[in-house]
Amino acid sequence: MGKTVKKFMEGNDAMVAGAIAAGARFFAGYPISPSSEVAKGAAKELPRHGGIYIQMEDELSSMAALCGASLAGKKAFTATSGPGFSLMQENLGLAVMSELPCVVYDVQRSGPSTGAATKPAQGDLMQAKYGTHGDHSIIALAPSSVQDCYDLSITAFNLAEKYRTPVIFLADEVIGHLRATVSIREPEPGEIINRKAPAPGTTQKDFRPYDYSGNMPAPMVGVGDRNLLMRTTGSTHDEKGEFRPTPENIDRVTHYLMSKIEDHVDDITITREYKMEDADTVLISFGCSVRSSMSAVDLLRKEGVKAGMLELVTVWPMPEKQIRKALQQAKNVVVVELNMGQLAGEVRKYNDYGCNVIQANRTDGVLITPKQVVDALKGGMK
Amino acid sequence: MKSYKDYMLFDKLPQTWCAGCSHGIVLQSIAAVMAELDVDKHDMALVSGIGCFGRVDDYLDINCMHVTHGRALAAATGVALGNPNLHVLCTMGDGDGTTIGGNHLIHAARRNINVTAIISNNYNYGQTGGQYSATTPTHSITQTSPYGHIEDNFDICKLAIAAGASYVGRATAYNPVMIRKLIKEGMQVKGFSLIEVMSACPTHYGKFNKLGEAARMLKLMNEQSVTVAQAAKMSPEELKGKLVVGVLKNEPRDDYYTEYARIIEAQRIE
Ligand SMILES: Cc1ncc(C[n+]2csc(CCOP(=O)(O)OP(=O)(O)O)c2C)c(N)n1
Numbered sequence: 224m225g226k227t228v229k230k231f232m233e234g235n236d237a238m239v240a241g242a243i244a245a246g247a248r249f250f251a252g253y254p255i256s257p258s259s260e261v262a263k264g265a266a267k268e269l270p271r272h273g274g275i276y277i278q279m280e281d282e283l284s285s286m287a288a289l290c291g292a293s294l295a296g297k298k299a300f301t302a303t304s305g306p307g308f309s310l311m312q313e314n315l316g317l318a319v320m321s322e323l324p325c326v327v328y329d330v331q332r333s334g335p336s337t338g339a340a341t342k343p344a345q346g347d348l349m350q351a352k353y354g355t356h357g358d359h360s361i362i363a364l365a366p367s368s369v370q371d372c373y374d375l376s377i378t379a380f381n382l383a384e385k386y387r388t389p390v391i392f393l394a395d396e397v398i399g400h401l402r403a404t405v406s407i408r409e410p411e412p413g414e415i416i417n418r419k420a421p422a423p424g425t426t427q428k429d430f431r432p433y434d435y436s437g438n439m440p441a442p443m444v445g446v447g448d449r450n451l452l453m454r455t456t457g458s459t460h461d462e463k464g465e466f467r468p469t470p471e472n473i474d475r476v477t478h479y480l481m482s483k484i485e486d487h488v489d490d491i492t493i494t495r496e497y498k499m500e501d502a503d504t505v506l507i508s509f510g511c512s513v514r515s516s517m518s519a520v521d522l523l524r525k526e527g528v529k530a531g532m533l534e535l536v537t538v539w540p541m542p543e544k545q546i547r548k549a550l551q552q553a554k555n556v557v558v559v560e561l562n563m564g565q566l567a568g569e570v571r572k573y574n575d576y577g578c579n580v581i582q583a584n585r586t587d588g589v590l591i592t593p594k595q596v597v598d599a600l601k602g603g604m605k
Numbered sequence: 606m607k608s609y610k611d612y613m614l615f616d617k618l619p620q621t622w623c624a625g626c627s628h629g630i631v632l633q634s635i636a637a638v639m640a641e642l643d644v645d646k647h648d649m650a651l652v653s654g655i656g657c658f659g660r661v662d663d664y665l666d667i668n669c670m671h672v673t674h675g676r677a678l679a680a681a682t683g684v685a686l687g688n689p690n691l692h693v694l695c696t697m698g699d700g701d702g703t704t705i706g707g708n709h710l711i712h713a714a715r716r717n718i719n720v721t722a723i724i725s726n727n728y729n730y731g732q733t734g735g736q737y738s739a740t741t742p743t744h745s746i747t748q749t750s751p752y753g754h755i756e757d758n759f760d761i762c763k764l765a766i767a768a769g770a771s772y773v774g775r776a777t778a779y780n781p782v783m784i785r786k787l788i789k790e791g792m793q794v795k796g797f798s799l800i801e802v803m804s805a806c807p808t809h810y811g812k813f814n815k816l817g818e819a820a821r822m823l824k825l826m827n828e829q830s831v832t833v834a835q836a837a838k839m840s841p842e843e844l845k846g847k848l849v850v851g852v853l854k855n856e857p858r859d860d861y862y863t864e865y866a867r868i869i870e871a872q873r874i875e
């Protein structure tokens with residue numbers, strides 16, 4: 224077991240601590256509430272660990288710099304919120320296409336546009352996956368506690384490195400600014416995943432920085448490797464990283480970008496259950512709304528309703544199996560989220576079981592209350 | 606002695622560029638400078654943006670990163686800070702580097718990121734059919750200024766000098782010897798260097814403005830050129846419409862990484 228210390232801290236600070244514990248040594252970002260404390264923490268902590276903080280001129284450049292630093296071999300991260308996350312989308316696609324691992328912390332706030340800055344919301348669920356153009360898959364994790372901000376940061380970097388992909392850390396204002404005592408556990412060396420390197424002795428002639436034959440990314444080297452040259456591009460490319468826009472190549476690249484994540488959904492999925500054993504009424508939620516949902520389950524249980532909760536920690540790829548199980552098990556499912564029903568739409572996609580899917584939404588910049596969840600259930604219950 | 610050929614990939618030839626396009630001259634110059642300096646390929650990284658010139662990476666046998674339109678310098682910033690031992694080249698068109706990406710240009714210069722930026726300025730967006738860019742001369746014709754361009758244009762070198770670049774130079778595609786000299790000096794400066802190469806896009810800009818064949822465009826450019834020494838003796842009136850070529854600024858100072866490394870050294874606990 225690694226060394227553990229207890230620290231009272233806020234979510235945004237726990238994200239920085241988790242990123243550094245995961246091995247992150249590069250941050251490029253542009254301050255925006257409610258994520259600014261991540262930048263503040265990164266500026267303070269990174270040089271202490273030999274890393275670099277740079278405040279870029281905007282979020283377009285921040286995301287591009289992340290791609291550059293990742294290619295140079297660094298574990299890199301940025302932190303932003305709504306407007307900034309929108310600006311990052313094009314170069315998020317660059318990271319997807321070039322397969323450059325990195326972690327993007329999105330501490331969600333109300334929108335669209337400046338919205339009710341900087342009140343909490345969970346309106347970026349769809350943007351996290353569909354924000355950049357073109358078909359691809361992505362990994363997104365949603366923390367529901369300050370402890371998650373630390374622990375899941377390590378998971379996020381590990382997944383980014385393993386699958387050579389950007390990972391979205393889909394936090395929100397509530398969790399980012401929540402304060403709690405966190406166990407800061409130093410990870411064991413074996414717990415940290417680093418991008419796969421080519422086998423020793425690989426020659427340039429044999430080296431392929433991309434592999435479209437299966438569903439796992441090719442090994443890569445950082446730019447500056449003594450033996451191998453790297454080549455990446457946001458254009459559709461072949462195994463060598465050279466532009467190849469033939470119909471066959473475009474097709475296999477698109478399919479690969481989907482399957483390298485979708486085929487590993489079991490490895491990537493993290494869900495949690497609360498009082499689910501005998502539940503016939505299931506709340507499905509993620510992020511800050513999980514906290515209201517848990518209390519709602521307790522309130523309902525007191526009233527004799529057999530309620531339970533399914534928490535989606537991994538929100539992309541969507542945990543289809545777990546959602547289907549809940550839909551099969553329950554008569555009523557309530558999807559609890561701080562948006563107009565983005566997750567509810569996903570849950571309905573899987574509802575082949577005639578389950579009654581109810582929405583509990585709040586979009587006025589305030590965390591949904593347990594009572595509102597209960598009322599939503601009662602209003603829509605069959 | 607190494608040759609420029611040692612740094613190039615030949616299986617992609619012929620190039621995608623039009624006959625007479627100046628981008629190939631810049632490509633050859635970059636490869637020739639690497640040969641002259643005898644640099645290890647593994648120490649070279651080239652970041653390029655989107656545009657006709659952006660395709661320069663296709664032909665170079667070094668580390669290459671081809672990114673999005675306008676963001677090459679931002680990505681190059683990440684590469685240069687991610688591995689400070691590299692020589693980072695950043696190749697951009699005038700649209701890429703000074704129009705959509707103009708903000709990154711001034712900030713990379715101001716921060717003095719250790720990158721050699723090479724902008725091939727053909728006064729228009731060649732790739733997309735010859736629309737106007739931030740460097741299109743006033744009154745000239747492009748696909749999207751059919752009645753004459755009404756905007757004033759950027760002087761890229763003045764912009765970079767004002768923003769704080771360590772080294773700034775300009776050459777025309779007529780004079781590859783000067784291009785090589787400037788790129789070589791720029792690469793040897795630790796900090797932000799910018800080399801502007803005036804280049805010809807005969808297919809669009811040349812055609813729209815009835816400048817004739819590529820050879821004539823290059824000759825015209827050369828006739829417009831005055832050296833820094835000549836320019837010093839000329840009045841602003843006389844300098845109108847001229848291209849001042851040569852080294853326009855050479856004032857190295859500590860680059861961003863060197864400064865940041867001092868912070869790391871002072872604060873390091875691990
Ligand atoms: C975000 C974005 N906007 C627009 C484009 C379309 N586009 C591609 S290249 C280009 C202009 C290139 O001009 P320049 O940088 O001067 O290079 P040249 O083709 O002249 O060498 C444009 C507008 C794009 N690829 N991406």
Ligand code: SF4
Nearest residue numbers: 622623626657731806
């Ligand atoms: S369109 Fe212009 S810039 Fe593009 S390759 Fe042709 S001549 Fe060169």
Ligand SMILES: [Mg+2]
Nearest residue numbers: 698699727729
């Ligand atoms: Mg151009």
